[in-house]
Amino acid sequence: MFVLSPLAGLGACVAVHVVVSRVAPALPRAWGVIASVLAGAGVVVAQALRFPHAGAAGPADGWGYPLAWGLTYLALAYTYVFGFFNVSETARRLRLLVELLDAGPRGLSLDEILGAYNARMIVEARLRRMLAGGQLARADGRYVIRGALVLSLAKLLVMGKLVLLGAPSEFGAGSPPSRQA
């Protein structure tokens, strides 16, 4: 059962995140995320410390498995935080889907969608978050760069686009040629 320790860690991470979010809603969300990821990591480390003494592997393998499980947990926690929680927090596609869900079978025209959710709302929400997070500062009513970390990530993503799409932006990459994968 040691092999399932990354999944146990992920379960603990999600459970702690739910508890922290409900018990302390005023806590900055990043803190809740960090606390939950650390709680899940604690579960994996506790299992890893028991494993070498369980006799399931030879001495040479004693720490190789726990290392693999630790890395597996980190990848799963990353997926939960950025692929699930952060998506629920910021993803435009999901927000649009929820608007369409609320509209029911009649759906929404483009104008109706833009009345409920539009570029101004998206830009203003991101500016608020980046000001609060210290990535941007405001000087004389204009936005300027303050932190370098997220900007470096943005440049890294541009490199990823160049490798996979052959262009620095989705708009330079052209449309995919067909609906078939």
Add this chain to the structure above:
Amino acid sequence: MSALAAAPALFLFAFAAQVVIWRRRRPRAQYAGLLRLYLGALAVATAGLVVARLARLEAARGLPLEPLDYATFVQFYVALVLAFGTTYSAVQADSPTMSILLAVAAAGGRGLGLAELLDRFPDRVLVVPRLDDLVAGGLARLRDGRYVIGPRGVLLARTFVVFRRVLGMERGG
């Protein structure tokens, strides 16, 4: 403990295949394409491991053939694919946060005002392409000029609505 090396190696192999395929012919349903490619690589690798185990190949001694090793390998590989899939969404579609940061950085010390940012990032850049994604991915359909959510879209949207409620949080976006 070969899983520690085998899972990243298989992931890198599948990623190299993705780079080649994507540069030649990027699928329209990109996530379905990703899933097929990366799970297909795992299926081929598993078949190879079964053959190597049955044939008791000497050269396969370093591969994850034992049950604990194989389970660790599969779990690690799937976790890497999930993490990559998460990151890929920011590659496939321009993130507004990243785009705003890059635009402000490109403007230098003078920065950008709100009006300039809204001019650079209008609805046709931030909203319309994501609606197109929903239609292309089969999550919604465009009928008589109206966007209508499909069954898969309902499932996905409800999952996240319930998740936000469990966390006690308001609507995101």
